[in-house]
Amino acid sequence: MNTIDAHALSALTNPIIIDVREPFEYVSGHAPTADSIPLGELVARVEELDRDNTVYVICESGGRSSQAVEWLSTQGFDAVNVEGGTSGWRNSGLPITKEN
DSSP states (O other): OOEEOHHHHHTSSSOEEEEOSOHHHHHHOBOTTOEEOOGGGHHHHGGGSOTTSOEEEEOSSSHHHHHHHHHHHHTTOOEEEETTHHHHHHHTTOOOBOOO
């Protein structure tokens, strides 16, 4: 499985980041450019993703995102798991966006 850490991801220009946590987790704080597609909705919403670009998948600690990356890879996506998830992002001192 392809992986990336939070610092390397934050250095990329316009990465496509999918946050697979539940909505209440997402609104409490997420990587600034991440879009919310909860893991339970991923199969139904997969057509929202761009197959021509790498998709970086994040959750809270890496468990759900690794499941999503495995499945997306079987669907032909170049999917990468974000090591340490949002907690790793937060603990690295990177910016977090909160929804009101």
